[in-house]
Amino acid sequence: MAHVADADFKTRLQSWLPKLVLSPSLALVLVFVYGFIIFSVYLSFTDSRLLPSYGWVGWENYSKLWRLSHWEVSLKNMGIFAALYISICTVLGLSLAIFLDQKIRAEGVIRTIYLYPMALSFIVTGTAWKWFLDPGIGLENVLQTSGWTTFEFDWIKNRDFAIYTVVLAAVWQTSGFVMAMFLAGLRGIDNEILKAAQMDGASNWNLYRRIIIPQLRPAFLSAFVILSHLAIKTFDLVIALTGGGPGRATELPATFMYSYTFSRNQMGIGAASATIMLMTIAAIMIPYLYAELREKK
Amino acid sequence: MSVATQDTAIRTGRVARTLIYLVLLLFALFYLLPLYVMVVNSVKPLNEITGGGMMNLPQVFTLEPWAKAWSSAQIGVEPTGLQPYFWNSIKMVVPAVAISTVLGALNGYVLTKWRFRGDTILFGLMLFACFIPFQIVLIPMARMLGLMGMAGTTQGLVLVHVVYGIGFTTLYFRNYYAVFPTELIRAAQIDGAGFFQIFWRILLPSSGPIAVVSIIWQFTNIWNDFLFGASFAGANSQPMTVALNNLVQASHGVKEYNVHFAGAILAALPTLLVYIVAGRYFVRGLMAGSVKG
Structure with a gap:
């Protein structure tokens, strides 16, 4: 009798074990991700300043936020940065992938060189580009001392152009990764269709335009989703490269949130800006993840 | 592939x-x-x-x-060089990578071989957590670490990196185990093998390639993290990236560019070495992931 109960307990345990094993991770995610999101969103409706405080103020933080020129500048910069970063990375990644797909000698070496920036920290990338672009010691100084005295390249110190140096460094860091995604897509294309089209006399240009590139749709989508969420999260690179300056010329929502929350003691406004960042990413990620997970069923 | x-x-x-x-x-x-x-x-x-x-x-x-x-370079107030921060990073990265990879493997195993109602939704919740802008969790996380007595400690940073890394490690192992023949598992079950026995004897021995991907991914991400390090680290737990930034941004004295560049390479060396030594597996894994979508 005891033996039967024991066996029964064992099978019951076996059927619960998988859920038991999953539960610590799930608990961590529920508390530290979703619980925290709720807490932050709640804070964005309170009068929190240096520390969290629970006086309800409704939409006040949001209306204050949208009146701040600092926030407006951050959003404008994000618009320029995201548009250029996403489009340049995509075009460059696709072009390099197509070139690299032409039975290139030493493909492995070239691929390694294109991809290594992905392994570096944005702080390292930022440091390298910061001094290379610095007019005092970098490119401008190098060319001027070597005789081209009228050469000027001070974008990183120029309010109107500094944001483009952030684009340059960010593209340098991620375009190789995008190239790898497109290359994987290209390698998955069925050669028989291409051969048939070649027999019909299609030019390479038409093969790419009409057959190959349309088949890369999933790679385009993944690249867009990954790049846009990276763009919205860009923080370290700006800190290392320009510190948000000159003035506010390279401030982005992520740096705005950080300075309002931790150095200007405007936690309510900081939380409001973080909420807007989250909503933007959710609008891109949720439909994507939903479609991905449904397909796999 | x-x-x-x-x-x-x-x-x-x-x-x-x-x-x-x-x-x-x-x-x-x-x-x-x-x-x-x-x-x-x-x-x-x-x-x-x-x-x-x-x-x-x-x-x-x-x-x-x-x-x-x-x-000997001046970092913050102390002329210690980057050395102590390098070890801070190691002490943070090793346990965080190990724990998140083990959890990811177990989660992937459950989510593919012991499926239950609603498991895809749970996985979706874990996956979305990878992509949130971390600004949304900074304030409550700082408070939580304080409440748990882990503010400014390496353990606190390990916890943070495990929590926000689980989604990726689970994703890798789930995709990998999804194509593993389920018949083998059913056969082992009929022979009386239990949950952990099956994992240990059947799945784990063939998990090498995906474990490498997960370890490289986590190592790179955690070593390179700046936001969490800058927000939650204390004087004795600051990671390498934060120290490098302090070195380069220091406003006092002569700017020693050559020292900055040497420091930047020191900060990049571990991930660069991993990439050169094991990069092939990493790229293969990334490609497998992106082809499958």
Whole structure:
């Protein structure tokens, strides 16, 4: 009798074990991700300043936020940065992938060189580009001392152009990764269709335009989703490269949130800006993840 | 990934090929440029850099900047060099990578071989957590670490990195185990093997390739993290990236660019080495992931 109960307990345990094993991770995610999101969103409706405080103020933080020129500048910069970063990375990644797909000698070496920036920290990338672009010691100084005295390249110190140096460094860091995604897509294309089209006399240009590139749709989508969420999260690179300056010329929502929350003691406004960042990413990620997970069923 | 070796059927002429090689070479130089700048300038005296020689090979070769960056440069208030911060990073990265990978493997196993109602939704919740802008959790996380007595500690950072890394490790193992034949598992079950026995004897021995991907991914992400380190680390737990930023941004004294470059390489070396040694598996894993979608 005891033996039967024991066996029964064992099978019951076996059927619960998988859920038991999953539960610590799930608990961590529920508390530290979703619980925290709720807490932050709640804070964005309170009068929190240096520390969290629970006086309800409704939409006040949001209306204050949208009146701040600092926030407006951050959003404008994000618009320029995201548009250029996403489009340049995509075009460059696709072009390099197509070139690299032409039975290139030493493909492995070239691929390694294109991809290594992905392994570096944005702080390292930022440091390298910061001094290379610095007019005092970098490119401008190098060319001027070597005789081209009228050469000027001070974008990183120029309010109107500094944001483009952030684009340059960010593209340098991620375009190789995008190239790898497109290359994987290209390698998955069925050669028989291409051969048939070649027999019909299609030019390479038409093969790419009409057959190959349309088949890369999933790679385009993944690249867009990954790049846009990276763009919205860009923080370290700006800190290392320009510190948000000159003035506010390279401030982005992520740096705005950080300075309002931790150095200007405007936690309510900081939380409001973080909420807007989250909503933007959710609008891109949720439909994507939903479609991905449904397909796999 | 057998498709990765498949050659394209596209044929190109001689002129086009020359142009293609030229473009590929040009971009190789573009990607190598910052590395070149960092390396050559980390082994020359400061006056060669300020004198307009940033792009030249060193005239006088010196390892002084490396020594200084490692053991005597002023970081914050102490002239300790980057050395203690390097060890802080190691102490944070090793346990965080190990724990998140083990949890990811177990989660992936449950989510593919012990499926239950609603498991896809749970996985979706874990996956979305990877992509949130971390600004949304900074404030409550700071409070939580304080409540748990882990504010400013390495353990606190380990916890943070485990929590926000689980989604990715689970994703990797789930995709990998999804194509593992379920018949083998059913057969083992009939023979009386339990939950952990099946995992230990059947799945784990063939998990090498995906474990490598998960470890490299987590190692790179956690080593390179700046936001969490800057927000939650204390004086004795600051990671390498935060220390490097403090070194480079220091506003007092002469700017020692050569020391900055040496420091940047020191901060990049571990992930760069991992990439060079095990990069092939990493790329293969990334490609497998993106092809499957």
